[in-house]
Amino acid sequence: MSGALAGRRIVISAGPTFEDIDPARFLGNRSSGKMGFAIAGEAARRGAEVVLVAGPVHLSTPDGVRRVNVRSAAQMHQAVMDAMPCDVYIGAAAVADFTPRAALDRKLKKQPGQDVLLLELVKTRDILAEVAALAQRPDLVVGFAAETNDVAAYARGKLERKGLDMICANQVGLPGCGFESDDNALLVIDAAGDRPLGPATKSALAGQLLDLIGQRLHGAEA
Ligand code: PMT
Numbered sequence: 001m002s003g004a005l006a007g008r009r010i011v012i013s014a015g016p017t018f019e020d021i022d023p024a025r026f027l028g029n030r031s032s033g034k035m036g037f038a039i040a041g042e043a044a045r046r047g048a049e050v051v052l053v054a055g056p057v058h059l060s061t062p063d064g065v066r067r068v069n070v071r072s073a074a075q076m077h078q079a080v081m082d083a084m085p086c087d088v089y090i091g092a093a094a095v096a097d098f099t100p101r102a103a104l105d106r107k108l109k110k111q112p113g114q115d116v117l118l119l120e121l122v123k124t125r126d127i128l129a130e131v132a133a134l135a136q137r138p139d140l141v142v143g144f145a146a147e148t149n150d151v152a153a154y155a156r157g158k159l160e161r162k163g164l165d166m167i168c169a170n171q172v173g174l175p176g177c178g179f180e181s182d183d184n185a186l187l188v189i190d191a192a193g194d195r196p197l198g199p200a201t202k203s204a205l206a207g208q209l210l211d212l213i214g215q216r217l218h219g220a221e222a
Contacts, residue, residue, distance in 0.1 A: 004214030006047030009086040011138075012040045013093035013127065015055030017073040020103040021119065029094045030172075030179035033057030035144070036092030038206035040065045046210060051083040055093055073099055073124035080127050085136040088213060091128040091143045092168075094179075099124050132163035140216055142166045142209075148173040155189055165216065166190040168209060188212060 014036020018026040033054060040052040041062030050065045053076055061067040068079045073096045080089070098121035110117070132141040143164045145155035148171070155169035169187040172178035177185050177199065184205055185198035197208045 003046050004218045005043055005210060008048045008088060008217065009051075010040075010043050010048045010088045010090065011051045011053065011080060011083045011086045012036050012043070012090045013053045013055075013076060013080060013095070014040065015057040015059075016094050017055050017076055017096045017124075018071050019073065019096045019099040019124075020071075021100050022104040022106065022108045024107050027096060027098075027100070027121075028056075029096070031055070031057075031094035032180045033059050034180070034182065035170075035184060035202050035205075036090070037062060038202040039090055039092060039209065042203065042206040042210055046214075048088075051086070053079045053083065053093070072096075073127075077125050077127050077130070080131065084131070084134060084138075086138050087217070088140045088142065089128075089131045089138045090213075091131075091141075093127075094146060095127060096124055098122065126162065128164070129162040139220060140165045140213060142168065142213065145169045146172045146178060152187055152189065152194065155187065159189055166213070190216070 015033035016029045016031040018028045020026045037059050040050050044050045044064035052065050052067045054067055054069055056071055070076045070079050101120045101122050128143050141164050145158050145167055147154045151169045151171055155167045159167040167189050170178050170184055176183055183199055184202050186205055188195045198205050
């Protein structure tokens with residue numbers, strides 16, 4: 001198979017992470033995994049060797065993709081690091097920024113008269129920033145930014161702080177884009193400038209994003 005992605009090793013994270021509080025409860029988010037799975041499927045169709053590190057989602061594995069299932073941010077971190085080195089890393093997962101300090105082994109019971117519960121949360125490791133700082137760094141590290149407001153400005157901040165090559169900003173909190181929806185719209189930001197993609201289906205956007213990634217890889221070799 002020919003094309004810029006043929007034979008490249010691409011690691012993609014997708015879906016939410018669930019951070020357990022006790023055996024009955026967890027902290028999660030609304031990511032369905034659709035965006036990351038669409039990218040994984042399209043990359044495999046283009047001949048890439050794809051490892052998809054998937055949080056807890058109800059989606060079938062795209063053809064030709066090696067899937068590693070995880071639950072928590074810590075497990076996602078481990079699975080992504082185990083999948084290194086690679087040519088391209090794409091962080092489409094909505095990874096929890098904080099996790100309970102320790103998961104309880106028994107169900108948390110409310111006390112008589114208790115009106116407030118304080119949960120102590122500790123920061124998770126930033127998988128994307130750590131991948132971008134690896135000695136054997138991927139040629140391209142691509143992040144996503146899910147924002148409710150000031151989308152481009154926050155995304156640009158993440159691109160710089162995390163040492164990324166490219167970031168795909170998307171609006172969340174509105175119907176018809178972002179979490180759970182079959183459609184989305186992306187603002188792809190890199191050194192070449194800002195490119196809006198969509199609105200379109202997540203599978204169409206996956207193709208457009210992989211075209212840009214292919215051009216970047218090709219440019220780096222030329
Ligand atoms: O799954 P869907 O329902 O299809 O929805 C798609 C999506 C909205 C989840 C996706 O398009 C998206 O925006 N994914 C990133 C969501 C997110 O968590 O963004 P963030 O701005 O909080 O994180 C920025 C980047 O850092 C992301 O690439 C994230 O994967 C990464 N990160 C964050 C925290 C952490 N501890 N480790 C990370 O790697």
